[in-house]
Amino acid sequence: MFKSGKSGILGLVVSAQHISELIYNAGFQALFKALTEKAHALGYNILVITSANADSDSFFDVIKSQAADGFIILSPSGSETLAAMLDEAGIPYVFNMKYSSNTEDIYYASHDDMEAGYMAAKYLLDLNHSDICFIVGSINGQVISFNSDRIAGVKRAFSEYGVPFNEDIIVRVPGQMEESYAALHQLLQSRKPTALMISNEITTVAALNYFYDYGYRIPQDLSVIGFGPTEFFHKLRPKLTSVSFDIGWSSGRMVEMLLQRIDGAAILPEPPRKPELIIRESTARKGI
Numbered sequence: 001m002f003k004s005g006k007s008g009i010l011g012l013v014v015s016a017q018h019i020s021e022l023i024y025n026a027g028f029q030a031l032f033k034a035l036t037e038k039a040h041a042l043g044y045n046i047l048v049i050t051s052a053n054a055d056s057d058s059f060f061d062v063i064k065s066q067a068a069d070g071f072i073i074l075s076p077s078g079s080e081t082l083a084a085m086l087d088e089a090g091i092p093y094v095f096n097m098k099y100s101s102n103t104e105d106i107y108y109a110s111h112d113d114m115e116a117g118y119m120a121a122k123y124l125l126d127l128n129h130s131d132i133c134f135i136v137g138s139i140n141g142q143v144i145s146f147n148s149d150r151i152a153g154v155k156r157a158f159s160e161y162g163v164p165f166n167e168d169i170i171v172r173v174p175g176q177m178e179e180s181y182a183a184l185h186q187l188l189q190s191r192k193p194t195a196l197m198i199s200n201e202i203t204t205v206a207a208l209n210y211f212y213d214y215g216y217r218i219p220q221d222l223s224v225i226g227f228g229p230t231e232f233f234h235k236l237r238p239k240l241t242s243v244s245f246d247i248g249w250s251s252g253r254m255v256e257m258l259l260q261r262i263d264g265a266a267i268l269p270e271p272p273r274k275p276e277l278i279i280r281e282s283t284a285r286k287g288i
Contacts, residue, residue, distance in 0.1 A: 009047050010039055010258060011068035015054035015075065027201050027247070028074070030229040031096060034251030035072065042255065044069075056082035064089060070258045072096060083107070092261035094254050098146045107261070109253035112272040113146045116243045117153025119277045120197050120225045123241075125161045128286040129195040129223060133187065135207075136199040137175035147199055150227070154197070173203055180206035188214075194286050195223040201232055208236060219284035230278055239280040246273055 012035065036046050049066055051058040054075060059082050063071050070092035073082070079095060086093045095108040117134075124132055134154055136147040143151070151170060158165040173183040180203040187193075188210075198204045204226045208218075216222055218238050226233050230244035250273070260267055 007067050007069055008044055009068040010044050010255070011049045011063065011066050011071040012046050013049045013051060013059060013063060013071050013073045015051050015058065027228045027232070030231065030247040031251055034248050035255060038252045038255040042259065044255075044259075056085060060085045060089075063091060063093070070094075070262045072254055072258060092258060094258045094261070096254065097250075098149075107257065107267065109250040109257065109270075110146075110272040111245045111250065112274050113149035114153040114156070115272075116227060116245075116275045117150030117197075118157050119153075119275070120150075120227070120243050121154040121157035122160070123277060123279075124195045124197070124223060124225065124283070125157060125163065127195075127223065127283060130163050131193045132195045132197065133169055133171050133191075133193040134197045134199070135171045135173055135180075135183070135187075135203055137203065138172040143170075143172060150199065175200055175202055177202055177206050181210055184210045188216075193222070195225070195283070197225045197227070199227050201226070201228045204228075204233075204236075204240065218282050223283040223286075225283060230276075233278070233280065238282050241280045241283040242278050243275050244278050245275050249273055 012032070032046075039046050047066075047068060049062055049068075049071075051062040056079070059073060063073075063086065071086075072094055074096045083093075083095075093107065098108050098110050098113070121132065121134075132154075134151065136143055136151070138144070138147075154169070155165050171183065171187055173180050184203075184207055196207065198207055204224075207224065210216075211218055211222070218224055224240060226240045226242045228242065228245065229247050230242060233240040233242040233244070253270070257267055
């Protein structure tokens with residue numbers, strides 16, 4: 001039975017498999033910092049809660065036993081099932097991003113991921129790159145909904161430029177450091193793209209390590225674009241061109257939305273926030 005009542009605590013729920021992302025993933029670090037600052041400003045504390053697994057049953061089991069007023073849930077698999085279980089139990093929650101293709105699911109703060117994929121691909125096409133690979137994270141082999149939106153944006157850019165889109169452009173990786181490194185090795189041993197788009201921060205770090213180990217020069221040999229918080233990519237070497245998201249806005253919106261749900265207020269959908277393309281040192285015109 002869920003313990004209702006005002007505790008002044010918001011639960012930040014993450015599976016044991018993904019707890020390392022709070023430590024190593026710059027996007028999650030920025031999210032946690034911004035969530036904590038926003039919650040404190042509104043009189044709440046953040047309690048980190050771990051579930052044994054990332055599946056809906058494990059998340060639900062740990063959530064229903066906690067004395068928090070509501071929950072921010074990171075990286076769930078089976079999010080539609082989990083959402084239905086939480087709704088039936090009357091437990092307020094929000095997700096940290098869009099995991100579901102369900103158009104009725106509005107309990108997350110969204111950036112325009114289709115536009116993100118489009119602007120990254122368009123920029124590379126403008127630099128005369130056509131042999132591009134997009135490395136995306138997956139859970140149990142399935143592409144997460146926000147990455148599906150980014151892929152749709154890439155397809156749109158390719159279509160506008162008259163460049164054929166083949167499915168082998170999309171490279172799925174689990175997203176952890178060792179698996180990402182191995183996937184990059186397999187990719188670059190079998191083909192030679194001139195540009196990469198990389199959908200998450202951990203895989204980006206794995207890629208930079210791989211480039212260093214195997215003598216790739218960035219951007220002379222390979223142009224690279226990342227997706228995530230701008231501060232992270234500015235600190236890397238080389239400084240990476242990135243499609244950047246306003247983590248402060250999304251974190252603040254998540255906390256505000258969760259508090260509205262705790263108070264029983266109606267939640268109105270908001271248009272997704274447009275990302276920003278920030279050009280740095282890791283991209284160059286093909287052939288230069």
